[in-house]
Amino acid sequence: MSSVELDHITIRFGDFVAVDNCNLTINSGEFFSFLGPSGCGKTTILRAVSGFNEPTEGTVRIGGKDMRGSGPNKRPTALIFQNLALFPLMSVADNIAFGLEVAGIKYNERRRRAEELLNLIALPGQGDKMVSELSGGQRQRVAIARALAVEPEVLLLDEPLSALDLKLRQHMRTELRSIQQRVGITFIYITHDQGEALTMSDRIAVMSAGIVQQVGNGSDIYNNPATAFVASFVGENNAFHGKVSRVEDGFAVVDTSFGPMRGINNRGLTEGDEAYVFIRPEAMRPAKPGDTTEDTTFETEALKEEFEGSFLHVFLRSENEEKPYKMALVNDADVARQKLGAPLRVTFDPKRAVALPVGELADE
Numbered sequence: 288m289s290s291v292e293l294d295h296i297t298i299r300f301g302d303f304v305a306v307d308n309c310n311l312t313i314n315s316g317e318f319f320s321f322l323g324p325s326g327c328g329k330t331t332i333l334r335a336v337s338g339f340n341e342p343t344e345g346t347v348r349i350g351g352k353d354m355r356g357s358g359p360n361k362r363p364t365a366l367i368f369q370n371l372a373l374f375p376l377m378s379v380a381d382n383i384a385f386g387l388e389v390a391g392i393k394y395n396e397r398r399r400r401a402e403e404l405l406n407l408i409a410l411p412g413q414g415d416k417m418v419s420e421l422s423g424g425q426r427q428r429v430a431i432a433r434a435l436a437v438e439p440e441v442l443l444l445d446e447p448l449s450a451l452d453l454k455l456r457q458h459m460r461t462e463l464r465s466i467q468q469r470v471g472i473t474f475i476y477i478t479h480d481q482g483e484a485l486t487m488s489d490r491i492a493v494m495s496a497g498i499v500q501q502v503g504n505g506s507d508i509y510n511n512p513a514t515a516f517v518a519s520f521v522g523e524n525n526a527f528h529g530k531v532s533r534v535e536d537g538f539a540v541v542d543t544s545f546g547p548m549r550g551i552n553n554r555g556l557t558e559g560d561e562a563y564v565f566i567r568p569e570a571m572r573p574a575k576p577g578d579t580t581e582d583t584t585f586e587t588e589a590l591k592e593e594f595e596g597s598f599l600h601v602f603l604r605s606e607n608e609e610k611p612y613k614m615a616l617v618n619d620a621d622v623a624r625q626k627l628g629a630p631l632r633v634t635f636d637p638k639r640a641v642a643l644p645v646g647e648l649a650d651e
């Protein structure tokens with residue numbers, strides 16, 4: 288088990304900054320994810336940990352040891368790519384034991400170790416099968432076993448589930464998390480899928496354009512986003528734009544085209560700042576006659592509804608015709624359908640609304 292320190296890492300390709308001053312420590316035994324859109328620098332960071340490239344500035348330490356100058360085979364890491372690259376003409380056991388064979392370990396010991404790992408990945412006794420006889424999820428598990436066979440201290444996983452269909456991907460989330468808990472080593476996981484990151488990780492670093500925007504556990508990132516990018520990238524969110532008219536008791540009131548709106552002010556907004564108030568779809572509901580507080584209600588119109596089983600999604604008129612706001616109502620016994628095209632007053636819990644400085648929003 289080893290911690291991984293990224294000490295002020297910057298990685299440039301010519302003039303292009305792929306990773307900009309990333310400074311964080313991944314704890315020993317932690318399941319840590321980097322989450323961000325395509326091109327934000329996730330793979331570049333992983334390659335710097337595994338030794339396939341060196342940072343332009345800063346230091347990578349694994350288990351406290353400076354890794355500069357140590358090539359990939361000198362580091363206590365193993366890497367699993369999106370494309371698993373199992374050997375199709377070898378048996379499952381030979382695939383798993385491949386790294387051990389390269390290391391000169393004798394047949395019987397390799398076999399014993401492969402069997403142990405087959406138990407770990409819940410494929411006991413299946414070592415003599417050919418890779419082609421396995422399902423996608425089983426192959427995925429064999430790739431993990433192969434990476435674990437060389438007993439890395441840190442396992443690096445670069446979007447390892449992206450080739451699988453949705454059902455299998457969801458199943459493998461649970462699977463991967465439980466394998467990590469059983470072996471207890473540090474996992475660094477890369478994904479652009481927030482669902483994967485939220486369900487599996489102890490902590491997540493959310494990245495955009497080379498910059499780590501926030502590091503925290505899933506509920507920190509979802510409930511208390513640090514930037515407009517994180518608020519709009521992780522989960523669905525409604526952004527109301529305006530200027531801060533007042534700050535009080537940890538809240539900011541923002542004057543928007545829908546009137547004043549109140550949200551938690553954890554990022555030091557002051558009067559006059561340009562800001563967004565982010566309100567999750569599930570934090571909104573139709574106002575009742577008693578809901579009269581001006582800065583926690585607003586007037587809009589229900590445009591469309593989508594019934595999804597557990598939720599009723601209501602699309603609300605926003606400033607932008609192409610991007611209506613979204614309200615999600617739990618489908619309990621008395622969820623009321625809204626009258627489409629009619630004015631609708633909506634209310635929200637200001638403790639679940641977040642006021643943040645304006646900044647880049649994630650693309651849909």
Ligand SMILES: Nc1ncnc2c1ncn2[C@@H]1O[C@H](COP(=O)(O)OP(=O)(O)OP(=O)(O)O)[C@@H](O)[C@H]1O
Nearest residue numbers: 300303305323324325326327328329330331332479
């Ligand atoms: N060897 C290289 N030379 C020049 N530019 C590079 C090189 N490797 C990566 N980049 C650039 O650095 C940026 C980050 O790339 P990276 O592969 O880390 O993105 P990513 O977050 O893993 O994206 P994806 O989710 O699509 O895999 C991209 O703009 C990419 O074009």
Ligand SMILES: [Mg+2]
Nearest residue numbers: 329330331445
């Ligand atoms: Mg990548």
